[in-house]
Amino acid sequence: MKLHVKKGVDQLLFGMKQKDVEALYGEPDRTYEDDEDNIIYLYNDKKLALTFYEDEDFKLGYMSVSHAGASVNGISVIGKNWDDVEPQLKESGIKAFDNEAVDTLEHYFNEDNWVIFVVEFNEIVKVELGAIINDDDEFEWQFNG
Numbered sequence: 231m232k233l234h235v236k237k238g239v240d241q242l243l244f245g246m247k248q249k250d251v252e253a254l255y256g257e258p259d260r261t262y263e264d265d266e267d268n269i270i271y272l273y274n275d276k277k278l279a280l281t282f283y284e285d286e287d288f289k290l291g292y293m294s295v296s297h298a299g300a301s302v303n304g305i306s307v308i309g310k311n312w313d314d315v316e317p318q319l320k321e322s323g324i325k326a327f328d329n330e331a332v333d334t335l336e337h338y339f340n341e342d343n344w345v346i347f348v349v350e351f352n353e354i355v356k357v358e359l360g361a362i363i364n365d366d367d368e369f370e371w372q373f374n375g
Contacts, residue, residue: 231276231295233302235324235343236362237372239278239293244361245371246290248282289371291361300357302345307357312338312349319347 233239241254251271258271267284281292300308303322307315316327316338324345327338338347344360362370
């Protein structure tokens with residue numbers, strides 16, 4: 231499962247609608263709404279959560295991946311030691327990280343690529359990707375369907 235910063239995951243692109251995602255992956259295992267009325271699709275076998283933003287006409291704007299086969303810039307990440315992966319990410323162009331600790335989790339956020347590495351006990355357990363917001367405060371959608 232390839233995570234493409236600024237673009238999406240595998241064939242999924244930021245800006246897709248629910249019907250576009252379902253055409254690729256079928257019906258989700260579960261759906262729910264968050265407190266902001268966004269719709270979230272869960273795909274259990276892919277360990278993938280997809281968020282469709284209500285205020286953006288339900289376009290796909292956020293993806294969370296916990297799949298063991300996930301890679302970023304060709305670097306395998308899930309289940310790997312953060313201290314081993316961070317230098318590889320920096321070499322691949324994802325350089326600066328802000329760090330926030332919440333209970334047992336640490337979040338390493340790179341704003342330029344809108345990617346968060348969620349780390350627990352120094353092991354990467356999840357990667358979250360968001361659609362890029364440009365200097366005009368508008369989303370840079372990757373899908374033109």
